[in-house]
Amino acid sequence: MKNIPVISFCNHKGGVGKTTSALNISRVFASRGRKVLLIDFDPNAHASLFFGAGGSKYDSGHFMQGKNHTACRIKIMENLDLIPAGRELFQAEKIFPGISGCIKPINRVREYGQYDYIIIDTPSTAGIIINTAIAVSDLIIIPSLPDFLSLQGVNLLLGAVQEIEKKLKKNSVYAILFVMTGKQDSQEEDVLRWASEKLASVKFRQNISNDPECRAAWAAGKTIFDFSAAAAGREYSVLAGEIAERTGQAL
Numbered sequence: 001m002k003n004i005p006v007i008s009f010c011n012h013k014g015g016v017g018k019t020t021s022a023l024n025i026s027r028v029f030a031s032r033g034r035k036v037l038l039i040d041f042d043p044n045a046h047a048s049l050f051f052g053a054g055g056s057k058y059d060s061g062h063f064m065q066g067k068n069h070t071a072c073r074i075k076i077m078e079n080l081d082l083i084p085a086g087r088e089l090f091q092a093e094k095i096f097p098g099i100s101g102c103i104k105p106i107n108r109v110r111e112y113g114q115y116d117y118i119i120i121d122t123p124s125t126a127g128i129i130i131n132t133a134i135a136v137s138d139l140i141i142i143p144s145l146p147d148f149l150s151l152q153g154v155n156l157l158l159g160a161v162q163e164i165e166k167k168l169k170k171n172s173v174y175a176i177l178f179v180m181t182g183k184q185d186s187q188e189e190d191v192l193r194w195a196s197e198k199l200a201s202v203k204f205r206q207n208i209s210n211d212p213e214c215r216a217a218w219a220a221g222k223t224i225f226d227f228s229a230a231a232a233g234r235e236y237s238v239l240a241g242e243i244a245e246r247t248g249q250a251l
Ligand SMILES: Nc1ncnc2c1ncn2[C@@H]1O[C@H](COP(=O)(O)OP(=O)(O)OP(=O)(O)O)[C@@H](O)[C@H]1O
Pocket: 013, 014, 015, 016, 017, 018, 019, 020, 021, 042, 046, 122, 123, 124, 179, 180, 208, 209, 210, 211, 212, 214, 215, 216, 218, 219, 232
């Protein structure tokens, strides 16, 4: 079975760039020739709607119940397929396999051997979906705004990670990604300095700047790369290298 890293973007806090990061990192990997399966685990389906893939027959809810990924996926671009979110996913609490069984659908994708990365976008609601993403991931990326209140959100997520580690008797690998940085307030400087000192090993070196082009690209339904030569695009490219490094891959 091919060892395909599973990377999820998780934070119980909303609006912290989980979907933006999942889309743009998928796009960087795909453009560098890595085959990516992006799974939309958010019932709000932002990533799916972004790619015009709302209302598909099969969604990530079917996939988690055992439907083959080849029936659920949609080709988005060269090297990038998406398993969209949809109505079935709304019933996740009822239909998702428990924490110990949830790795099976992922392993079937691994057996198929076609992809280099599986990337998961998650909702902000606590519950079975985030817990499943944590359980199946080789790398949990926690996007956070650079302020002290947002660090509480990181702590909350790490609490969920620890509970799952205990249940599954495994060590999870996670890393914090500071997003929307550069707003030039003094709290941000304090947070980033503190994080560089205290969290150096679990913090990405690359931050993602607050970049109005990101918002505009989103509104236009484009990844930042397909929209403009904005700073955030260069930053996501560098970040992709760090992510590859943390999953033991070259990019
Ligand atoms: N680097 C950035 N600079 C400026 N705006 C950004 C940046 N990254 C994301 N945004 C904007 O912030 C908003 C929230 O981003 P996004 O939807 O990716 O967050 P999320 O964590 O997935 O939210 P949710 O919890 O609602 O799913 C969007 O309007 C997006 O365009």
